[in-house]
Amino acid sequence: MKKSDINFQVSLDDQNLPKKILWEASDKESIGLESTNSISLNVWDNLNQSTLRIDLWTEEMSVAEMKRFYIDIMGGMAQTILNSTGDEYMSEEIKALCDRLVQHVNEENKNS
Known part of the structure; x- marks a missing residue:
């Protein structure tokens, strides 16, 4: 079975707001971390039958x-x-x- 890892690194400012967002995936074409200004991640919670959301963006967006x-x-x-x-x-x-x-x-x- 193929496995793929997706990782995010979020640097926060003094007010806990995203200052910098980096991401990488084990099966993407380029190697290493890449910068982005926004992510939106949705996960289905089977137990509670609801959607968990993470929406982050930097002031650069x-x-x-x-x-x-x-x-x-x-x-x-x-x-x-x-x-x-x-x-x-x-x-x-x-x-x-x-x-x-x-x-x-x-x-x-x-x-x-």
Whole structure:
């Protein structure tokens, strides 16, 4: 059985806010730690039948990048729900929401 390790290192400032986020995975193409400005990790807790979430971002992450990051996450979820359950309706609804959010963000960027 193949095994893959994914590791995160988070440096915090004096107020316990993320200052720097580094990550690595044992099966990624490049070797060593890479920097990122945001992570979003979701874990299904079988025992409590609920989702555990960890969302971290550095002050380097702009508001526009954060919005794009979450739209991309939801777009990926649309594909995952289709692949894992075959539920085309749910997948298409998530994609439609993403399309509306992209439109909203584009309008915001035009007006600022």
